[in-house]
């Protein structure tokens with residue numbers, strides 16, 4: 499039952515909500531059930547109009563960004579098993595990846611030739627705690643943890659190629675995160691969902707203790723305390739309810755209000771994969787997901803919000819109408835190792851899609867301009883100059899670098 503005075507008018511509106519009416523409310527501060535009422539009783543068109551208006555008010559009116567990246571699949575062994583994942587492999591499986599520093603450098607070098615500015619390092623969750631193969635692999639290069647290895651490989655990549663490392667390797671200790679801050683411009687860790695229910699038997703995270711929201715939130719807090727710009731986000735359609743999605747968005751909002759370090763929120767649609775427990779689980783409909791993207795903008799009006807364009811081929815342009823302001827990382831050279839069945843669209847195609855909506859596509863770095871120019875020292879001294887060499891006065895990739 500909705501009791502807040504703000505929503506009384508919503509009820510009075512006889513379930514027909516138009517943006518002008520909604521704009522009278524302080525929808526920024528609605529309660530969970532009020533956001534859910536707004537979602538369920540607004541047409542897609544109306545919800546998108548509000549979201550777009552908020553995007554225009556709080557973000558650039560014209561510019562939509564993306565990060566030109568090279569995806570480095572460092573080690574795809576993982577101690578956990580999420581019911582939707584095909585990224586993780588067993589040691590004997592085809593597609594196992596245990597990259598040496600030389601292999602990493604040669605992949606990044608190709609990225610440099612394609613004018614990428616981001617070296618995205620991805621690894622499974624603490625593989626060395628479960629697999630001897632991972633321990634041996636690290637030992638060969640003189641390490642005992644994946645985090646330490648990536649810290650040093652990042653430094654090599656930075657010094658030899660100038661590409662900026664951004665690592666997404668699961669939960670880390672605070673000490674490991676501060677090590678990575680020395681050589682990475684930002685880190686990534688999806689919250690996925692704030693729903694503890696998803697860790698129950700039969701649910702998506704039943705066999706993935708590292709995906710329990712308490713664990714993820716602790717890591718996000720640690721990043722905040724260390725002043726590390728963080729990319730995080732939600733995976734939509736893995737068994738959570740709408741109310742749980744709203745709680746997830748409000749959780750991220752609260753974390754960012756406390757620490758101010760969340761540079762970007764990914765809203766990702768679940769896409770079922772063969773040979774997983776969730777192969778027959780229905781993905782969210784495009785209409786539902788579009789409304790979730792719009793709701794994300796309504797709840798987080800000032801945040802950078804992105805949806806990956808490769809997971810909704812042909813119609814991803816609709817997300818621009820729902821208030822996103824970024825396409826995330828797109829690679830002109832490597833596949834999306836987490837979603838290998840979904841090829842990246844060509845950057846020229848994303849540019850055209852963006853232009854067709856009256857907007858302009860610009861490449862950004864894996865650290866957003868507001869974090870580069872912040873006086874809170876989000877960047878370590880060691881990497882500051884590498885960042886400065888790549889940007890123009892807006893903090894976006896300078897045209898000269900792009901050739």
Ligand code: SF4
Pocket residue numbers: 576577578579580583584585586621622623668706708
């Ligand atoms: S999604 Fe990440 S944590 Fe889950 S199984 Fe895959 S690699 Fe491991």
